[in-house]
Amino acid sequence: MNRTEFLKNSAIATGTLLTGSAVNAVANPIDLSRYPHASGKTFNxxxxxxxxMFAQNAGNKFLDQIRYLYDMxxxxxxxxxxxxxxxxxQSQIGDxxxxxxxxxxxxxxxGGDNWKISLTTGKKEFKSHFEETCRRAVEAAKRCNAKWLTVVPGFYERKxxxxxxxxxxxxxxxxxxxIFEPHGLIMVLETLSDTPELFLQHTHETYSVCKAVNSPSCKILFDIYHMQRNEGDLIVNLDRCWEEIAYIQIGDNPGRKEPGTGEINYKNIFxxxxxxxxKGIMGMEHGLSLKGKEGEMRLIQAYREADNFL
Incomplete structure (x- = not known):
């Protein structure tokens, strides 16, 4: 079971948002002049x-999508x-x-179904499975020169x-x-808002875990969408926990779509x-507000607008 299933098909499953209008998008190309900032130079x-995320413009093959993203x-x-x-x-993507x-x-x-049962239980079989998955991830990371791996410790154990x-x-x-330290890999613990049953609910809790582990291989994934829902005060909490934050993800609220579609002032945050x-990565873990090719171009322009802060 992947994390999308674990979180009960949350709105991050953007593939379903994009595929339905593929034929119409090809038959009806959009006027790119409406989106003058949608391609070209890199971002800040x-x-x-x-x-x-860009299957309408780039096609369904992931390698073609990666080439398209580079061009954008x-x-x-x-x-x-x-x-x-x-x-x-994995090797093709990495190459x-x-x-x-x-x-x-x-x-x-x-971690498969064990995420539902959770590492909070302390049960040996769950911890052993977690360690086995970590070792398997080391080999996968080598094939694409990955550095960060998302970890969700799982649900509360009410007993x-x-x-x-x-x-x-x-x-x-x-x-x-x-397991990860010798390879320079970093687990990034994600604090989520999908259900109150998840153990990590607030940044300060994840911060406490990382401080207690005291390893360069255990840090925080700060998902701005989730943290707006759970605690707000985004810039303050980013600064409070900054030394333990190694990765950031994006999504506006409400709706979990691109910046500019909700209440979060992304230009100020960026x-x-x-x-x-x-200097780290800003993961675009959200859906699109518009379907089809035009929605994808609007997505890029939304990032150009929010990234225009200098």
């Missing part, structure tokens, strides 16, 4: 689309399901990224006190960090991150 920050000015991608791809496909000088963003350290659950999570993350000299 390193934004990373994912598979399917992007220099990184995300691929949550990378660990589930064949070794041959193309290397050829283009692009970076691989996060892929999910998918255990919170402090015991926290200790169990820290213990599991230390075991993962020991400017703040730029001024803090953030």
């Amino acid at each position: 920050l390193d934004y990373a689309p994912h598979e399917g 000015g992007f220099r990184s991608i995300e691929d949550n399901g990378f660990l589930g791809r064949s070794e041959a496909e 193309l990224l290397a050829k283009l000088g692009m970076r691989m963003g996060v892929f999910v350290l998918d 255990l006190p919170y402090g015991i659950q926290m200790s169990n999570v820290v213990d599991a993350m230390r075991a993962g960090a020991e 400017k703040h991150l730029y001024q803090k000299e953030y």
Whole structure:
């Protein structure tokens, strides 16, 4: 089971938003002059689309999409399901990224059904499976020169006190960090808003885990969409936890679409991150407000507008 299923088909499954109008999009090309900033130069920050986000313009093959993203000015991608791809496909993606000088963003350290049961339980079989997945991820990361791997510790275990659950999570993350440290890989723990049953709900909790693990291989994935829903005060919380944040993801709220479609002032946030000299990847983990080719071009222009903060 991948993370999309784990989170019960949340709105990040953008592929379903894009495929329905493919035929009509090809038959009815859009007027690109309406989107003068939609392609060309690179961005001030390193934004990373994912598979399917530009399928209308680039086609259904992921390698073709990556080439298209490069032409549009992007220099990184995300691929949550990378660990589930064949070794041959992983190598093809990695080879193309290397050829283009692009970076691989996060892929999910998918623990299968054990994510539902959770590392909070402290059960040996779940921790062992987690460690096995970490070792498998090391080999996958080598094929695409990946550095970051998303980890979701799972659900609350209501039969255990919170402090015991926290200790169990820290213990599991230390075991993962020991596997990743020799390879320079970083687990990024994601705090989510999809359900109150998830153990990590706020940035300060994830910060506590990372401080307790005390490893360069255990850091925070700060998803702006989720944190706006769970706690707000985005810039303040970014600054409070900055030393433990290694990766950032994007999505406006409400709706989880591109910047400019909701209440979050992304231009100010992007400017703040730029001024803090953030050099990491900004994962575009959201859907599109418009369907078809035009929606994809509007998406790029939305990033051009939010990225225009200098």
